[in-house]
Amino acid sequence: MAEVELQKVTKMFGALQVIHGVDLTISSGEFVVFVGPSGSGKSTLLRMVSGLETVSDGDVLIDGEDMTFAEPSERGIAMVFQSYALYPHMNVYNNMAFNLRLSRYSKAEAKKLVHDAARILRIEDLLDRSPAELSGGQRQRVAIGRAIVRKPKVFLFDEPLSNLDAALRVQMRLEIERLHRELDATMIYVTHDQVEAMTMADRIVVLDKGSIQQVGTPMELYKRPKNLFVAGFIGSPKMNFFDAKVSSDGSENVHLVANSKTTFKLPNLRLNANDDLTVGVRPEEISVYTSIAEVPDTHIAMTARVDAVERLGNINYGYFNVGAEELVIAQIMGHTDLDHGQQIVFGVPKAELHVFDSAGQSLTAG
Amino acid sequence: MSKKRKGSFSVSRFAVYSMLGFGLIFYGVPLLWLFVAGTRSQVSLFSDPVFTIGTWAQAKETWHDLTSYNDFQILNWAKNSVIYSLGGVSLSLATAIPAGYALAVTEFPGRKSILVLTLIAMITPSQAIVLPIFLELLALGLNNTYLGLILATGFFPFGIYLSYVFFSSSLPKGVMDSARVDGCNRFQLFIHIALPLAKPVIALVAFFSFLANWSNYFLAFVLLSSEKLFNLPLGLTALINSSGALENQAANDIPIRMPEAIQAAIVVVAPVLVVFLMAQRYVRTGMLAGAEKG
Ligand SMILES: Nc1ncnc2c1ncn2[C@@H]1O[C@H](COP(=O)(O)OP(=O)(O)OP(=O)(O)O)[C@@H](O)[C@H]1O
Numbered sequence: 001m002a003e004v005e006l007q008k009v010t011k012m013f014g015a016l017q018v019i020h021g022v023d024l025t026i027s028s029g030e031f032v033v034f035v036g037p038s039g040s041g042k043s044t045l046l047r048m049v050s051g052l053e054t055v056s057d058g059d060v061l062i063d064g065e066d067m068t069f070a071e072p073s074e075r076g077i078a079m080v081f082q083s084y085a086l087y088p089h090m091n092v093y094n095n096m097a098f099n100l101r102l103s104r105y106s107k108a109e110a111k112k113l114v115h116d117a118a119r120i121l122r123i124e125d126l127l128d129r130s131p132a133e134l135s136g137g138q139r140q141r142v143a144i145g146r147a148i149v150r151k152p153k154v155f156l157f158d159e160p161l162s163n164l165d166a167a168l169r170v171q172m173r174l175e176i177e178r179l180h181r182e183l184d185a186t187m188i189y190v191t192h193d194q195v196e197a198m199t200m201a202d203r204i205v206v207l208d209k210g211s212i213q214q215v216g217t218p219m220e221l222y223k224r225p226k227n228l229f230v231a232g233f234i235g236s237p238k239m240n241f242f243d244a245k246v247s248s249d250g251s252e253n254v255h256l257v258a259n260s261k262t263t264f265k266l267p268n269l270r271l272n273a274n275d276d277l278t279v280g281v282r283p284e285e286i287s288v289y290t291s292i293a294e295v296p297d298t299h300i301a302m303t304a305r306v307d308a309v310e311r312l313g314n315i316n317y318g319y320f321n322v323g324a325e326e327l328v329i330a331q332i333m334g335h336t337d338l339d340h341g342q343q344i345v346f347g348v349p350k351a352e353l354h355v356f357d358s359a360g361q362s363l364t365a366g
Numbered sequence: 367m368s369k370k371r372k373g374s375f376s377v378s379r380f381a382v383y384s385m386l387g388f389g390l391i392f393y394g395v396p397l398l399w400l401f402v403a404g405t406r407s408q409v410s411l412f413s414d415p416v417f418t419i420g421t422w423a424q425a426k427e428t429w430h431d432l433t434s435y436n437d438f439q440i441l442n443w444a445k446n447s448v449i450y451s452l453g454g455v456s457l458s459l460a461t462a463i464p465a466g467y468a469l470a471v472t473e474f475p476g477r478k479s480i481l482v483l484t485l486i487a488m489i490t491p492s493q494a495i496v497l498p499i500f501l502e503l504l505a506l507g508l509n510n511t512y513l514g515l516i517l518a519t520g521f522f523p524f525g526i527y528l529s530y531v532f533f534s535s536s537l538p539k540g541v542m543d544s545a546r547v548d549g550c551n552r553f554q555l556f557i558h559i560a561l562p563l564a565k566p567v568i569a570l571v572a573f574f575s576f577l578a579n580w581s582n583y584f585l586a587f588v589l590l591s592s593e594k595l596f597n598l599p600l601g602l603t604a605l606i607n608s609s610g611a612l613e614n615q616a617a618n619d620i621p622i623r624m625p626e627a628i629q630a631a632i633v634v635v636a637p638v639l640v641v642f643l644m645a646q647r648y649v650r651t652g653m654l655a656g657a658e659k660g
């Protein structure tokens with residue numbers, strides 16, 4: 001258990017700056033997930049915490065101690081890699097005992113620690129096998145086992161499950177969550193999987209282009225994304241966006257750019273005349289109606305043509321063409337008769353709108 | 367695309383197989399003949415059809431003549447060859463593998479220039495540097511010693527290059543990272559991780575170094591003048607020249623004639639074949655299987 005603190009951490013690869021002054025404090029025992037698109041710097045940031053990558057500027061503190069220049073092995077961390085990274089020339093037991101051997105544990109002690117870890121991960125039967133004789137899931141279990149043997153203060157995971165198939169991923173996800181509860185250790189977990197981030201994290205750190213976009217609990221990020229990037233990144237299917245414009249009289253009246261007849265009021269947002277806005281709404285907030293008259297006052301009514309309907313059994317996704325380039329996605333629970341080509345009316349609840357200014361910053365997140 | 371059944375005739379297949387066939391015959395037949403001819407007598411070699419197989423007794427007699435001649439000197443040469451080769455292979459492995467590793471995984475000033483120098487040294491023919499080496503060993507008093515020749519052949523830039531290529535392309539990065547997190551320092555990283563994974567390239571470097579050392583003629587010729595220190599290539603050349611075995615001279619008392627010369631050639635060739643078969647097994651084992659994602 002340890003606190004991890006990043007202070008104005010920067011990373012340059014040659015002249016290319018890939019991490020821009022990241023400030024982040026991760027509390028002891030917390031499960032923090034880094035998410036972001038490919039190339040956003042998630043792995044680089046994690047590797048700077050581990051010491052595998054040097055820090056160009058700023059400080060890394062673990063447990064209050066300045067570890068900026070410490071060797072990876074001095075930091076009290078353990079890391080699990082996407083590629084498993086088992087030692088191919090050692091059997092499972094020796095893979096797990098390697099660190100203990102280097103730290104000069106006695107044979108008996110090492111044996112006990114390895115067996116304890118193997119029991120926790122249910123890989124006691126595999127100890128004599130070589131990595132080549134294991135399935136992907138078993139390999140990742142061994143890699144996690146290898147990490148817990150050394151009782152690290154901080155666990156670092158870099159997309160540990162992305163080489164596994166969907167079912168196994170769910171199982172391992174639960175396993176890692178169980179480990180987190182049992183070991184009560186600080187964990188930093190990199191993923192690009194929405195579900196992993198939402199379900200596992202105490203807090204999510206959203207990264208884009210080497211900068212933190214927002215830090216918060218999964219629900220905070222989902223309910224109150226601070227900017228367009230986070231709004232579009234968190235949530236699947238993603239939030240629907242509409243370009244909008246504040247009316248020229250500078251009042252609370254706003255109309256959609258795609259259809260100036262769709263007007264609505266956005267009170268309490270301190271809008272300026274002619275401001276360009278983006279309004280967003282989550283797919284599950286959209287309701288479908290048979291006629292305009294049916295749409296309640298609390299909703300903005302829009303007409304659309306159904307482009308496609310995806311039926312997943314318990315849930316359906318409707319893709320609506322409102323004349324804009326992007327289709328509007330609506331989540332429809334249960335059964336639906338909607339079909340391709342049909343003209344429909346849907347309503348967007350004003351209370352659930354996310355409003356962003358022209359710089360992409362949220363006006364509604366507060 | 368038309369589906370082609372496996373094994374059906376096609377021009378490219380035919381071309382490939384005829385080329386392979388030609389190679390097999392052109393290079394294989396002389397080798398095969400060598401092993402067959404070792405069992406035949408001088409007379410048989412001149413009169414019988416090309417691939418006649420001789421007798422076991424004849425082969426044994428030839429072998430006896432060859433090995434016992436001049437106080438078993440050929441056995442001494444063979445022993446010398448083994449010493450030179452073991453020494454040369456060990457020394458070139460001990461230098462080439464760490465050197466290639468350092469060039470591949472670390473960043474230090476002058477790394478690029480060292481690589482270029484290695485390449486230049488690799489393509490420089492040994493004849494070009496034999497004189498300076500001779501003078502150097504003379505100055506050190508090491509000419510005409512085992513150590514002198516071993517030191518000279520331990521310099522193996524091709525091995526460094528092979529090792530460099532292996533380490534820069536085949537070391538799984540995640541495994542190395544993982545070992546660093548587990549607490550390996552640079553030296554332990556090499557000993558515990560890189561070296562065990564490098565079996566294929568160790569076998570490869572050892573094989574090429576062995577090949578160069580075992581058949582080393584020119585450097586040995588320049589550095590060694592005492593017959594007692596000769597290796598096999600040097601000794602056999604001397605033997606065959608002095609006995610006139612291949613010159614069809616009037617009979618002399620030296621029991622070294624054509625069959626003996628043929629068996630002597632087998633003594634030189636056979637270890638190379640054996641070592642090749644041993645080495646290739648290592649080269650082909652998939653040491654890295656299972657380390658990273660399938
Ligand atoms: N060793 C390196 N040298 C130069 N640039 C690098 C190096 N490693 C990473 N980068 C660059 O740094 C940026 C961030 O890379 P990083 O691997 O951290 O991204 P990531 O968020 O982990 O992406 P992914 O989801 O694809 O793993 C990328 O633009 C990448 O090209």
Ligand SMILES: [Mg+2]
Nearest residue numbers: 042043044158
């Ligand atoms: Mg990454």
